[in-house]
Amino acid sequence: MIRLPRLYPILDSGVAQSRGCDVLRAAKELIEAGVQILQFRHKGFFSREVFTQTEQLAVLCRNARIPFVINDRADLAVLMGAWLHLGQDDLSPTAARRITGPDAIIGFSTHNEAQLRAAAEEPVDYLALGPVFGTASKQNPDPMVGLEELRRLRPLTNRQLVAIGGITRENAHAVLDAGADSIALIGDLFPQDGSVRGRAKEWMEILR
Numbered sequence: 001m002i003r004l005p006r007l008y009p010i011l012d013s014g015v016a017q018s019r020g021c022d023v024l025r026a027a028k029e030l031i032e033a034g035v036q037i038l039q040f041r042h043k044g045f046f047s048r049e050v051f052t053q054t055e056q057l058a059v060l061c062r063n064a065r066i067p068f069v070i071n072d073r074a075d076l077a078v079l080m081g082a083w084l085h086l087g088q089d090d091l092s093p094t095a096a097r098r099i100t101g102p103d104a105i106i107g108f109s110t111h112n113e114a115q116l117r118a119a120a121e122e123p124v125d126y127l128a129l130g131p132v133f134g135t136a137s138k139q140n141p142d143p144m145v146g147l148e149e150l151r152r153l154r155p156l157t158n159r160q161l162v163a164i165g166g167i168t169r170e171n172a173h174a175v176l177d178a179g180a181d182s183i184a185l186i187g188d189l190f191p192q193d194g195s196v197r198g199r200a201k202e203w204m205e206i207l208r
Helices: 013-018 023-033 048-064 074-080 093-100 113-119 147-156 172-177 196-206
Strands: 007-012 038-041 068-071 083-086 106-110 126-129 160-163 182-185
Touching (some): 007 196, 013 023, 048 074, 074 093, 172 196
Parallel strands (some): 106 126, 126 160, 160 182
């Protein structure tokens, strides 16, 4: 069984652009801060430019000896030698395994009890659950889970569980206390002062 780091940064290309931050620069700052995993999420068209950018991110993570996770795209995960993270609207993990093979690491997002129970039958290595709180990182977010529901649902899986959605530096420990193994961050990686490195270090100190 894999063991995830407590901080799980998700580098969303759309969020980075909206904050005026270059994806590669943000990735370098996160790695310099010492993050132990990095997911790249790109919801738009995968142009050649984005493909090249993804290759560069994979190299950065490989050189830092940390897992690089690609969101949604099983084919690109294979090409990049990356982990894969799937959502409810993507290929099922069972279908994705036909592309990645049996040894790839696959994560899978869930949003409620029914999905979490169904995920028990899927060939995945870890699960995400959320949004725990309200989030601005998705245009049409699923209903909020909340801390009590997170605590109630945690015993339904023995896999590592990543909590996601609206988690702040103030409520992070409450999320861990409710049963999460790892906390995913998107928007809060980008502080107003522009120092992604500084914010990541702040989070890592909080989650020690």
